[in-house]
Amino acid sequence: MERTIETVRTGEGGTRRVLGMPLFEYLAKDPHAASLFDRTMAGEADYRHRPAAEAYDFGQFKTVIDVGGGNGALMAEIRRLHPQPTGVIFDLPRAAAGAKQIIEINRLSDRCRFVGGDAFESVPDGADAYVFSNFLVAWRDDQAVIPLRKCREAVGAGGNVLLVEWVMPVGGEPWEHFRF
Numbered sequence: 058m059e060r061t062i063e064t065v066r067t068g069e070g071g072t073r074r075v076l077g078m079p080l081f082e083y084l085a086k087d088p089h090a091a092s093l094f095d096r097t098m099a100g101e102a103d104y105r106h107r108p109a110a111e112a113y114d115f116g117q118f119k120t121v122i123d124v125g126g127g128n129g130a131l132m133a134e135i136r137r138l139h140p141q142p143t144g145v146i147f148d149l150p151r152a153a154a155g156a157k158q159i160i161e162i163n164r165l166s167d168r169c170r171f172v173g174g175d176a177f178e179s180v181p182d183g184a185d186a187y188v189f190s191n192f193l194v195a196w197r198d199d200q201a202v203i204p205l206r207k208c209r210e211a212v213g214a215g216g217n218v219l220l221v222e223w224v225m226p227v228g229g230e231p232w233e234h235f236r237f
Contacts, residue, residue: 085151109190109221110134118142118217120184124176124204125192128155131221133163135188144169145181176204182211190221 063074076083084091109131115121116139123132126146136144144165146156150173160169172181177200180187187208193201208218 085149088151091151106131106134106190110138113219115139115186116141118184118186120145121186121188122147122181122184123188123190124148124180124208125189126156127152129159129169129171131188131190132169133159133165136165136169137163140168142168142186145184146171147174147176147181149173149175176207178207180204180207180211183213184211185213185216186219187212187216188219188221193220194222 078086115135119142121132121135121142122145123129123135124147126132126148129146132144132146135142146152146160146169148156148171153171153173156171160166160171174180176192189204192204205218212218
């Protein structure tokens, strides 16, 4: 409880305090923890990825880049429902193996690829859609704006930056009311 109170009081994430480093730095150093994290994120397909891909017309875009796309589970859902755009899964290089496996399993290699990099330094340019899914919530506001600015610099004319986040009920409402 003390750690939770300290997080609320300071705004500093508990991961940094407990592990002594940001979560993603820790995952880069601990492959087992990274694998567990990736599997957990992929398990959200039915509850978050599929509804997002169903709710939005991703087919209107030529190129969709999933910034912080991890193992590519969201991109697989987008491409399953909207085969028109080229998909790019952009994440730290440690995510490459998992993303390439998802690309292969879903037979997406003809129009989907993984690109390694750090969104706090740059993002691939020229896409007409950049998607952040459960990415910005991991950072303080002053940090979260950095990848958003990188996307603004890179996005093509008339392009879009899209946010996919959880919608959580406030009380006992049925979950069906919170689907897209």
